[in-house]
Amino acid sequence: MAVMAxxxxxVREEVVDRFATEKSIAGWNILVAFxxxxxxGLMGVLQVLQYNGIDLYRPLKAILPGGYYQGLTLHGVLxxxxxxxxxxxxxLTFIAAKxxxxxxxxxxxxxxxxxxMVAGLLIAAVPILLNRATVMFTFYPPLKANGFYxxxxxxxxxxxxFLLVNLVMTYRxxxxxxxxxxxxxxxxxxxxxxxxxxxxxxxIATEMIFLLIPWAFGLVPGTDVLLARTLFxxxxxxxxxxxxxxxxxxxxxxxPKQAGGKLFSEPMARVSFVLFLVLxxxxxxxxxxxxxxxxxxWKLVHFIFTVxxxxxxxxxxxxxxxxxxHAGRSRGGEGxxxxxxxxxxxxxxxxxxxxxxxxxxxxxxxxxxxxxYNLNLVVHNTSWISGHFHLTVGSAVALTFMGITYWLVxxxxxxxxxxxxxxxxxxxxxxxxxxxxxxxxHMLGLHGMPRRTMIGAxxxxxxxxxxxxxxxxxxxxxxxxxxxxFLVNTLxxxxxxxxxxxxxxxxxxxLSGPEDVPAVLDRFWPWVLGSLVLVAINxxxxxxxxxxxxxxNIPGLSPW
Ligand code: HAS
Ligand code: CU
Numbered sequence: 395m396a397v398m399a400x401x402x403x404x405v406r407e408e409v410v411d412r413f414a415t416e417k418s419i420a421g422w423n424i425l426v427a428f429x430x431x432x433x434x435g436l437m438g439v440l441q442v443l444q445y446n447g448i449d450l451y452r453p454l455k456a457i458l459p460g461g462y463y464q465g466l467t468l469h470g471v472l473x474x475x476x477x478x479x480x481x482x483x484x485x486l487t488f489i490a491a492k493x494x495x496x497x498x499x500x501x502x503x504x505x506x507x508x509x510x511m512v513a514g515l516l517i518a519a520v521p522i523l524l525n526r527a528t529v530m531f532t533f534y535p536p537l538k539a540n541g542f543y544x545x546x547x548x549x550x551x552x553x554x555x556f557l558l559v560n561l562v563m564t565y566r567x568x569x570x571x572x573x574x575x576x577x578x579x580x581x582x583x584x585x586x587x588x589x590x591x592x593x594x595x596x597x598i599a600t601e602m603i604f605l606l607i608p609w610a611f612g613l614v615p616g617t618d619v620l621l622a623r624t625l626f627x628x629x630x631x632x633x634x635x636x637x638x639x640x641x642x643x644x645x646x647x648x649x650p651k652q653a654g655g656k657l658f659s660e661p662m663a664r665v666s667f668v669l670f671l672v673l674x675x676x677x678x679x680x681x682x683x684x685x686x687x688x689x690x691x692w693k694l695v696h697f698i699f700t701v702x703x704x705x706x707x708x709x710x711x712x713x714x715x716x717x718x719x720h721a722g723r724s725r726g727g728e729g730x731x732x733x734x735x736x737x738x739x740x741x742x743x744x745x746x747x748x749x750x751x752x753x754x755x756x757x758x759x760x761x762x763x764x765x766x767y768n769l770n771l772v773v774h775n776t777s778w779i780s781g782h783f784h785l786t787v788g789s790a791v792a793l794t795f796m797g798i799t800y801w802l803v804x805x806x807x808x809x810x811x812x813x814x815x816x817x818x819x820x821x822x823x824x825x826x827x828x829x830x831x832x833x834x835x836h837m838l839g840l841h842g843m844p845r846r847t848m849i850g851a852x853x854x855x856x857x858x859x860x861x862x863x864x865x866x867x868x869x870x871x872x873x874x875x876x877x878x879x880f881l882v883n884t885l886x887x888x889x890x891x892x893x894x895x896x897x898x899x900x901x902x903x904x905l906s907g908p909e910d911v912p913a914v915l916d917r918f919w920p921w922v923l924g925s926l927v928l929v930a931i932n933x934x935x936x937x938x939x940x941x942x943x944x945x946x947n948i949p950g951l952s953p954w
Pocket of ligand 1: 532634635637638680681700703704707708710711712714715718734748751752754755756757758759760761762763764765766770773774775779782783786787790791
């Protein structure tokens, strides 16, 4: 009987939907992500208005007693920590399962990942909203938050570990049935991304558990500022590739198909990803060029390796543009550049993601300027850096995630996108808004305008800042309008979209595909080992020095 019952149950599940869990998890994560983005984005508007002398923090005093700095904390935490992390966990859960063509090994663990992260988010949200954690998303001591802020954020991070465990279990089960096949590209990339991320989080986990949490709960009297900052950037740099790589997964494995063509080279795509695994973590000190107490030698070494991690993005540049060119020509496009016009510019999912790529080309170029030791001295702590990361995380990543949503939400709900026109308007508004915003933030930075400063209230505003600031406001408002269009379109799709059979997930084939992939580019351990060795070399001496000379006696400050 039991034997009979089992296949019947399986058949029923097959008919219902093998991927029902993954789809719900993706849906819920995306919902949390965009709620965060909505509130976080609103805080961005308050900032840019304040810069231009329109101070809405005063009338909002009852809700935001910490004013600009509480708003900035919400902006950073919600946009770059909450939005990204939840979206990524949802997207990778779904896309890896689809790529393996099997549900994740443990449904229970998949749900546990989500619940644990949400619990962490709620725990961290309370002190932020009560103005007890106005320390911004980098939470550098001596700024001190309520202990539950650190505890909650740690839980969000720890929650993500379970996705890696689940992916590895799924991979093993898949491998048993497919001993000779190459791991499907999107699944391989998802595991590489999560592995890199888990190694990357050693820094922040150590900072939280040994320094900040005991300090915030009063178990130890003080902390060491430089060690805390170094541990933060140990994670704080590679976190940017944790945000970026899921966007790259879309650009490599989905966008070529959406464009009407094929991925140019799968082996090259894999080289890019394994290089990210090896090179992302050992380079955080390029955020600390101006910190005293870290040897120039290690600053130089981290600079050299940062230039190294530029390379897998250049490979991506080449591979993605070659794929687009192939698509353009397959659609009848011709000429040196005229093929560009043959691409499906009327499809919001495609257009949004290509705009993300375009903006990223400029953000990437700015990145190498930040990384150069002596140029960094000019731009560090100025609004140039805000310009840089709005092109990277705010465009390459956020805009790509919106682009993915344009096909994923219809796929999950079985309803057509509510309005293609609104989707396209959204993409163009973001492109134009971001060009204005980021260009003028970069320029203001070159004119010495500091970042994270309440410029609207500063007594030292230079005439040239006054000239440039209004453009950041126009850009910011255009981006906000774009985000509103996106939210309306997504909600209307869910509630009022025309019912339709979901299309297939648009996985692209490759011109040079799995058959050309050498065995080593389908392995994990050599690259994990490479990463760990480089981390030990690039961080070992500095961390040893900082721990052994640390003076854990700095008391906390909560100025706002
Ligand atoms: Fe960065 C600071 C260096 C990439 C995010 N970065 C930040 C901060 C954030 C951030 C949030 O070295 C501020 C943190 C804070 O609060 O203090 N960054 C780099 C370098 C890269 C880089 C070298 N950053 C990113 C990415 C981010 C991100 C990605 C988020 C997702 N960054 C720095 C440095 C600092 C820094 C210093 C510290 C500055 C300071 O002083 O504080 C590189 O990885 C970039 C490589 C990218 C490229 C572009 C490739 C282009 C592609 C698209 C091609 C397709 C096209 C489409 C153009 C080389 C792949 C064509 C279309 C057709 C139709 C044909
Ligand atoms: Cu960095």
